[in-house]
Amino acid sequence: MAHSKLRYIFLPILGALCVYIIMHILILSKGHFVFKEDHRDFLQLPEIDCRQNPPFLVLLVTSSHGEVPARMAIRQTWGGASVVEGRQIKTFFLLGATATQRDMTAVSQEGQRHGDIIQKDFVDVYANLTLKTMMGMEWVHHFCPQAAFVMKTDSDMFVNVYYLTQLLLKKNRTTRFFTGAIKTNGFPIRDKSSKWFVSEDEYPWDRYPPFCSGTGYVFSSDVASLVYNVSESIPFIRLEDVFVGLCLAKLNIKPEKLHSEQTFFSFGLRFSTCRFKNIVTCHFIKPPTLLLYWYALENSRGEECPDV
Ligand SMILES: *[C@@H]1O[C@H](CO)[C@@H](O)[C@H](O)[C@H]1NC(C)=O
Ligand SMILES: *[C@@H]1O[C@H](CO)[C@@H](O)[C@H](O)[C@H]1NC(C)=O
Ligand SMILES: *[C@@H]1O[C@H](CO)[C@@H](O)[C@H](O)[C@H]1NC(C)=O
Numbered sequence: 040m041a042h043s044k045l046r047y048i049f050l051p052i053l054g055a056l057c058v059y060i061i062m063h064i065l066i067l068s069k070g071h072f073v074f075k076e077d078h079r080d081f082l083q084l085p086e087i088d089c090r091q092n093p094p095f096l097v098l099l100v101t102s103s104h105g106e107v108p109a110r111m112a113i114r115q116t117w118g119g120a121s122v123v124e125g126r127q128i129k130t131f132f133l134l135g136a137t138a139t140q141r142d143m144t145a146v147s148q149e150g151q152r153h154g155d156i157i158q159k160d161f162v163d164v165y166a167n168l169t170l171k172t173m174m175g176m177e178w179v180h181h182f183c184p185q186a187a188f189v190m191k192t193d194s195d196m197f198v199n200v201y202y203l204t205q206l207l208l209k210k211n212r213t214t215r216f217f218t219g220a221i222k223t224n225g226f227p228i229r230d231k232s233s234k235w236f237v238s239e240d241e242y243p244w245d246r247y248p249p250f251c252s253g254t255g256y257v258f259s260s261d262v263a264s265l266v267y268n269v270s271e272s273i274p275f276i277r278l279e280d281v282f283v284g285l286c287l288a289k290l291n292i293k294p295e296k297l298h299s300e301q302t303f304f305s306f307g308l309r310f311s312t313c314r315f316k317n318i319v320t321c322h323f324i325k326p327p328t329l330l331l332y333w334y335a336l337e338n339s340r341g342e343e344c345p346d347v
Contacts, residue, residue, distance in 0.1 A: 079181055081174075083147065085131045086154030093185035095126030096204060097260075099175040101253075101279075102132040102194040103163050104142045107149070109194040112326035114153065116333040117197070123204040131155050131178075132194075133171050135163030165234075165277075168253075172279040173270055179263035187213070189263055192255040197321040197332060203257065206297050206319070216259040217287060219251030220303035220320070221294045225281070235278060242276055250284025251294050252305035255320035265290050312336055313344035 078084060087094070098118065102110055110132055113119075118130035134156060137143060150156035157178050161170045172191060179189055188207055192198055210216075225247035227237040266286040273289060276282045287294065297303070297319070307323040308314065312335055315321070324332070 079177070081157065081159055081178070082136065083134075083150045083156045083158040084178075084182065085129075085150075085157055087129060087183065089183035089185040092127065093187070094129045094183070095123075095186070096128045096188045096190060096200070096207070096257075097179065097183060097186045098128070098130040098190045098192060098198065098200070099157070099178075100130060100132050100192055100194055100196075101168065101171050101175075102134055104134065104137045104146055106194050107145075108326040110149075112329045113194065114155070116329055117200050118155075120200045123201055124208060126204060126208075128200055128204070129155075131157050133175050134158045135161045135167060135171060135174075137163055167277075169275065169277055169279040169282045172253075172283065173267065176263045176267040176270070179260055180267045184260055184264060186260045188257055189260050190255060190257045191253070192320065193253065193322075195322065195324055196254055197315065197324045197329060198255065199315065199319050202302070202317060203319045206302065207257070210297060212259060214259050214261045215265075215290075215292050217251065217256065217262055217292055217294045218258070218297040218303075219256030219294065220254065220301075220305040221249055221251055221296070222247070222280075222284075223249045225250065225284075237276065237278065237281075242274070242281075247281050248284050248288035249294050250280050250287070252303070253278075253280035253283075254305040254322045255303055256280070256283070256294075257297070257319075262287075262290075262292065265292070310335075312339040312342060316344060 100113060100118070113130065120128055122128065132155060134146060135158065137146075146156065146158065150158065157174065159174045161167055163171075175191060179186065190198070190203070226245055227242050227247070228235045229239070230236060266283060269286050269289050270282075273282065273285045276285070300317070302317070302319040304318060304321045308318070308321045310332055315332060315336060
């Protein structure tokens with residue numbers, strides 16, 4: 040009698056347990072399936088699980104296929120810094136597609152070796168830089184909204200990730216934050232021979248909203264989703280930094296200074312260890328120069344610098 044009563048209690052419990060375990064396995068494997076297969080048209084995705092291990096700062100570097108020496112130099116210098124002030128930093132390169140299969144294979148092998156390439160299938164030319172930047176915004180939106188901050192920079196830059204991290208921690212902003220070398224009163228250049236030529240068809244107005252130089256700007260990660268979302272309603276302009284500025288204007292986000300002193304330089308600077316310890320970006324740096332500057336800085340750790 041007691042025996043059969045127990046059966047009435049245990050069988051339903053056992054059944055429920057089985058259903059629970061099977062559903063769990065299904066959900067887990069479905070999650071796995073989605074994570075592995077949902078590439079959203081990306082040709083390459085980097086090796087990172089932002090949900091498990093959210094980075095403090097993600098650096099997205101626009102780069103093209105031929106710039107292997109620049110990518111190698113960046114991996115050996117600022118792009119190789121993985122922990123700064125106890126925070127996780129990750130550097131990824133943004134690439135499009137080239138015409139030749141040989142280049143595509145080389146980039147795919149490079150991505151497999153280093154796990155740091157984000158690539159989509161658009162023609163990789165200067166005129167498509169806005170598409171490249173929007174690919175970065177889309178990647179953050181879909182795959183890494185857990186990051187605290189994102190930086191977009193170029194492959195001919197010096198980036199002081201240590202000073203940048205210190206300043207971001209001090210600034211203590213979490214949302215709707217955007218900073219860099221701020222350009223106010225910018226206007227379209229109508230001279231056809233200029234690299235920055237913009238036709239009246241492309242942009243009929245005679246002023247740009249405030250924007251930050253594409254050589255290096257930094258934002259709280261929520262801005263990536265906001266910009267990605269609003270970008271479809273903004274007229275396309277080839278200058279990616281101006282395009283992002285137009286998105287920010289629409290979102291009513293104003294670029295802000297990171298520090299009272301200028302720290303983002305969209306031009307070149309004469310090198311000294313003390314100067315480069317207190318800047319975030321410097322432009323026009325060739326790979327061998329980047330390596331030289333970096334080792335000079337590493338070797339000057341204990342050096343006293345005048346207050347800035
Ligand atoms: C930019 O990429 C798109 C998509 O691949 C392509 O159709 C377009 O021609 C490219 N632009 C230029 C200027 O090559
Ligand atoms: C950072 O800001 C938050 C509010 O957004 C505040 O609670 C916290 O104390 C601040 N931390 C520092 C170090 O200023
Ligand atoms: C995206 O933009 C649409 C309007 O274009 C807006 O309704 C929606 O709230 C936005 N979503 C986010 C997450 O900002």
